[in-house]
Amino acid sequence: MSVLHGPVRGVRRDDPREDTRARIEQAALELFTAAGFEQVTIEEIAAAAGTSRRTFFRSVGSKADAVWGDFDGHVDRLATLLERSGDDVPVLTAVLAAYVEVNDYAPEDLPVLRQRMRLILTEPALQAHSQLRYADVDRVVAGYVARRGGESPTALVPRLVATATRAAATTAFEAWLSGAAPSLADALRTAFGQLAEGFPGLR
Amino acid sequence: MSVLHGPVRGVRRDDPREDTRARIEQAALELFTAAGFEQVTIEEIAAAAGTSRRTFFRSVGSKADAVWGDFDGHVDRLATLLERSGDDVPVLTAVLAAYVEVNDYAPEDLPVLRQRMRLILTEPALQAHSQLRYADVDRVVAGYVARRGGESPTALVPRLVATATRAAATTAFEAWLSGAAPSLADALRTAFGQLAEGFPGLR
DNA sequence: GTTGCTGGTGGCACCGGGTGCCCCTACGGT
DNA sequence: ACCGTAGGGGCACCCGGTGCCACCAGCAAC
Numbered sequence: 001m002s003v004l005h006g007p008v009r010g011v012r013r014d015d016p017r018e019d020t021r022a023r024i025e026q027a028a029l030e031l032f033t034a035a036g037f038e039q040v041t042i043e044e045i046a047a048a049a050g051t052s053r054r055t056f057f058r059s060v061g062s063k064a065d066a067v068w069g070d071f072d073g074h075v076d077r078l079a080t081l082l083e084r085s086g087d088d089v090p091v092l093t094a095v096l097a098a099y100v101e102v103n104d105y106a107p108e109d110l111p112v113l114r115q116r117m118r119l120i121l122t123e124p125a126l127q128a129h130s131q132l133r134y135a136d137v138d139r140v141v142a143g144y145v146a147r148r149g150g151e152s153p154t155a156l157v158p159r160l161v162a163t164a165t166r167a168a169a170t171t172a173f174e175a176w177l178s179g180a181a182p183s184l185a186d187a188l189r190t191a192f193g194q195l196a197e198g199f200p201g202l203r
Numbered sequence: 204m205s206v207l208h209g210p211v212r213g214v215r216r217d218d219p220r221e222d223t224r225a226r227i228e229q230a231a232l233e234l235f236t237a238a239g240f241e242q243v244t245i246e247e248i249a250a251a252a253g254t255s256r257r258t259f260f261r262s263v264g265s266k267a268d269a270v271w272g273d274f275d276g277h278v279d280r281l282a283t284l285l286e287r288s289g290d291d292v293p294v295l296t297a298v299l300a301a302y303v304e305v306n307d308y309a310p311e312d313l314p315v316l317r318q319r320m321r322l323i324l325t326e327p328a329l330q331a332h333s334q335l336r337y338a339d340v341d342r343v344v345a346g347y348v349a350r351r352g353g354e355s356p357t358a359l360v361p362r363l364v365a366t367a368t369r370a371a372a373t374t375a376f377e378a379w380l381s382g383a384a385p386s387l388a389d390a391l392r393t394a395f396g397q398l399a400e401g402f403p404g405l406r
Numbered sequence: 407g408t409t410g411c412t413g414g415t416g417g418c419a420c421c422g423g424g425t426g427c428c429c430c431t432a433c434g435g436t
Numbered sequence: 437a438c439c440g441t442a443g444g445g446g447c448a449c450c451c452g453g454t455g456c457c458a459c460c461a462g463c464a465a466c
Contacts, residue, residue, distance in 0.1 A: 017443070041421090042422080052445050055443080063423070063424090090406045092405050128334050131331050131334040154381065157397060159377060163371075164371065167367050191359065194360060195367060198399045202352070256416090260453065261414085265453075266453090
C-alpha cells in the first residue's frame with residue numbers, strides 16, 4: 001500500500017497550511033532517511049522546516065504521519081475503485097486491479113515513494129504504526145468482498161481475503177523495494193497470482 | 204498467534220522475579236480489560252501489583268509486553284515444530300499443523316487467552332505493536348518455506364506464504380474470539396483451507 | 407560477628423512524543 | 437479605525453521509557 005498524495009490535496013492551491021505541512025514532511029523525510037526515524041526528534045524536524053514543535057503536531061498530527069502523509073486519501077480512492085468495478089469481473093481480479101491502480105505513480109514520484117516505503121517497511125516504530133493503516137484498508141476490502149459474496153463484512157472469508165490480499169500487496173512492495181521486481185504493478189500481479197493459485201507446489 | 208506462556212518459563216520454581224512479573228501481568232490484564240489499555244497508567248498497574256513503576260519496567264519491559272507475555276517462547280516453539288516436521292508432508296500442511304499445535308491450550312487457560320487476544324486485536328496501541336511480533340513469526344515461517352523450496356528466505360514466495368498464512372491465523376483468531384468458530388484449531392483449519400484452495404468462487 | 411558480595415527493588419532525574427491552553431500577529435471585511 | 441478569524445508560537449503538563457544511584461535483604465568467607 002502506498003503513500004504519496006495526489007497532485008491536489010487541499011482546497012486552494014496556495015493554502016498556507018498545506019505549505020508548511022509539505023515543508024515539514026519534506027524535512028522529516030530527509031532527516032529520517034539520513035539518521036533513522038527514532039534518532040530524529042520533532043524539535044529537529046521543526047527547526048529544519050523553519051517552524052515550531054507545536055506547529056509540527058498541528059499540521060501533521062504525529063511523527064509517523066510525517067512519513068505516511070495523506071494515506072486516508074488512498075484508502076478512499078481504493079474504496080471508490082472497488083465500488084465502481086463491475087460485478088462481472090472476479091473478486092480477486094477486481095481487488096488486484098484496484099491495488100494496481102491506486103499504486104500507479106508517475107515515474108518522477110517513484111523516488112519519494114521508495115524513500116517512504118523503505119522507512120515504513122524497515123523502521124520498527126513505523127512498521128508498528130502501519131498495522132493501524134492496514135486495518136483501514138482491510139475494512140474497505142472486506143466490505144467489498146462481503147458485498148460481492150452476499151456475506152457479512154465480519155465473516156471469515158471476507159476478512160481472510162482482505163488480510164491475505166493486503167499481505168500480498170505489502171510483500172509485493174518489499175520485492176519491488178529490494179529490486180527483485182521490475183515494477184510495482186508486476187510485483188503485485190505476481191503475488192496475487194500465487195495467492196489465487198493457492199501456492200501450487202506447496203500443497 | 205497466541206500469547207500464553209508455558210507452565211515453566213523461568214529456571215527456578217519460586218523465582219521471586221518471575222513472581223512479581225506474574226503479579227504485574229495479572230494486575231495489568233484486569234485493569235486493561237476493565238478500563239481500556241490507554242486509560243490505565245503504569246503507575247496504577249504498579250500500585251495494583253503492590254510494587255513500583257521502576258520495577259514494572261524492569262520485569263515486563265513495556266506496557267505492551269504486559270499483555271503479550273513471553274511471546275518469544277511461542278515463536279521458538281513454532282520454529283522447533285517446523286524444523287522437526289518431515290519433508291514428506293506438504294509445506295502448507297506443515298505450517299498449519301505447527302500453528303495448531305502452538306495454539307493448543309488447556310481448557311482452563313482459554314479464558315485468559317481470550318482476554319489477551321481480545322485486547323491485542325481491539326486496542327489500537329496493541330494492534331500496532333502486534334506487527335512487530337508478527338514480523339518475528341513471519342521470519343520463522345519464511346525461513347522454513349525457503350528451506351523446503353530451496354529458495355532464499357527473502358524471495359517473494361517464502362515471504363508471501365509467511366505473511367498470508369499469518370494473516371489466515373490472525374483471522375482465525377478473530378473468528379474464534381467472536382464466537383463464530385467452535386474452536387481455535389477449527390478456525391485455523393478453515394482459514395488455511397480457504398487459503399490453500401486459492402479462494403474458489405472468487406476467481 | 408564482621409566483612410563483602412550479589413540480586414531484587416525503589417527513588418529520582420531526564421528524555422521525547424503528544425495535548426490543552428493562551429497569546430500574538432497578520433489579514434480581510436466593514 | 438474597528439473588528440473577527442486563522443495560522444502560528446510558547447508554555448505547562450501528562451505519560452511511557454531509561455540510566456543512575458542508593459538501599460536492603462541474604463549469604464559466603466574469614
